[in-house]
Amino acid sequence: MAEKQRILIAGGGPVGVVTGLYLARHGIPVTVFDKAPKPPEDHRAATLQPSTLDLFEELGLTESILQQGFKSHHFQWRDRATHEVVAEFDYGRLSDLTRHPYVIQLEQHKTVNTALEAAKEFGDFVIHRPVEVLAVRQGADHVECDVQDESGEITTHRGSYLVGCDGGRSIVRKTIGVSFEGFTWPERFNIVSTPVDLAEKHGFRFRNYCAHPDRWVSLMKVPGEDGTGLWRCVFPAKTEETDEEVMSDEWIQARFKECMNAGPYEIVHRNMYAVHQRVAGCFRSGRIVLAGDAAHVNNPIGGMGMNSGFQDGINLARKLIEIGKGADADQLLDRYDRQRRLTAIEYVQAQSIANKKLLEEKDPEVRAGRLQELREIVNDPQRHLDFVKRSSLISMWDKSETIV
Numbered sequence: 001m002a003e004k005q006r007i008l009i010a011g012g013g014p015v016g017v018v019t020g021l022y023l024a025r026h027g028i029p030v031t032v033f034d035k036a037p038k039p040p041e042d043h044r045a046a047t048l049q050p051s052t053l054d055l056f057e058e059l060g061l062t063e064s065i066l067q068q069g070f071k072s073h074h075f076q077w078r079d080r081a082t083h084e085v086v087a088e089f090d091y092g093r094l095s096d097l098t099r100h101p102y103v104i105q106l107e108q109h110k111t112v113n114t115a116l117e118a119a120k121e122f123g124d125f126v127i128h129r130p131v132e133v134l135a136v137r138q139g140a141d142h143v144e145c146d147v148q149d150e151s152g153e154i155t156t157h158r159g160s161y162l163v164g165c166d167g168g169r170s171i172v173r174k175t176i177g178v179s180f181e182g183f184t185w186p187e188r189f190n191i192v193s194t195p196v197d198l199a200e201k202h203g204f205r206f207r208n209y210c211a212h213p214d215r216w217v218s219l220m221k222v223p224g225e226d227g228t229g230l231w232r233c234v235f236p237a238k239t240e241e242t243d244e245e246v247m248s249d250e251w252i253q254a255r256f257k258e259c260m261n262a263g264p265y266e267i268v269h270r271n272m273y274a275v276h277q278r279v280a281g282c283f284r285s286g287r288i289v290l291a292g293d294a295a296h297v298n299n300p301i302g303g304m305g306m307n308s309g310f311q312d313g314i315n316l317a318r319k320l321i322e323i324g325k326g327a328d329a330d331q332l333l334d335r336y337d338r339q340r341r342l343t344a345i346e347y348v349q350a351q352s353i354a355n356k357k358l359l360e361e362k363d364p365e366v367r368a369g370r371l372q373e374l375r376e377i378v379n380d381p382q383r384h385l386d387f388v389k390r391s392s393l394i395s396m397w398d399k400s401e402t403i404v
């Protein structure tokens, strides 16, 4: 592959690294730029969906991911007010559709590090960090990218296409003038972790959503640094509560108390962040293409953001490989935009918003009706299958592949 076909990737988060690895494995030279010295280890995405585990096989990542993560065959919806398990969904229903009828719970930075380790095998996978992408440009047959290193020196890199994987605040998206329509939820989320084994104490599965009109909680288990397990709890903060209040031990212990009727529990991490639902107005401008959070962001309920970003990256990498062999670039990149933008809206945005609304429904009658619907879905084999197929993003991938 000629050097002039090098692909530039702005952002070495999960989507940038996986996209780059896919290209490198197919002999395409790749340069990734990231402003962080190493992948951040704060609490972000934690779930690898069945659809991702299938796609990762092609990258040689799945075995290592299975070794590092916790396998979760079920997820629960509970009524937090009564502690009743309303519905327990079984990924085993997917066994005819996937080689991995379960999710893997693993911290995001470990997934990124696994992909970076695999990329070391390919001399043409180059990563520059810490360097900040300042500007991108394109001509008729090339792209250019200005990056600044820690000493302040600016260098310009040239490639055939550029993929913007630089996250929700994407400089690439802003530079090409693409809108990012949607909204920001009024409340912030506080992600808290504890080593106390909530499965043993309260019968939780490794992924759980406990509905409540204003104090809902999402709970999941990840391996933690020593692999023995850490529980992550996502609590919403009320708009009138200050950051200081919400980050305090008192506030967090009060949440444990009301959710689990227990505690105080040891607190390992706490991290507040704002949550957005936005989709880029288009995913492509000429030779510059957006993927992952640069193209769409959503709330974390359901574990879909990073996983849908992997689908973007792999879909796009396959097209860039075909373009490298002479296929029509406009046709393929326009198809990428149609496939991934539409499914980001119809699946990830729609489902993550529906999940949050179900978790926090305030009207007692509507709430009772929604929880009852979950009971009915779980007891109906076809609806149960459709529900896990959709929530595990298998439906999203299948739909995207059918869009021409």
Ligand SMILES: Cc1cc2nc3c(=O)[nH]c(=O)nc-3n(C[C@H](O)[C@H](O)[C@H](O)COP(=O)(O)OP(=O)(O)OC[C@H]3O[C@@H](n4cnc5c(N)ncnc54)[C@H](O)[C@@H]3O)c2cc1C
Pocket (backbone or CB within 6 Å): 010, 011, 012, 013, 014, 015, 016, 033, 034, 035, 036, 043, 044, 045, 046, 047, 108, 131, 132, 133, 134, 165, 166, 167, 168, 170, 171, 273, 291, 292, 293, 294, 299, 300, 301, 302, 303, 304, 305, 306, 307, 309
């Ligand atoms: C605080 C937080 C908590 C989250 N929690 C959850 C969760 O609980 N569950 C869930 O499913 N999802 C969660 N997410 C979302 C999930 O982390 C993202 O969907 C996922 O990281 C998307 O991957 P990405 O590679 O597209 O973008 P990112 O992970 O944002 O990676 C972008 C990369 O680009 C780099 N970058 C940015 N700008 C530049 C620049 N100008 N130059 C060079 N490099 C640049 C950044 O350093 C970063 O490495 C969370 C996100 C955040 C921010």
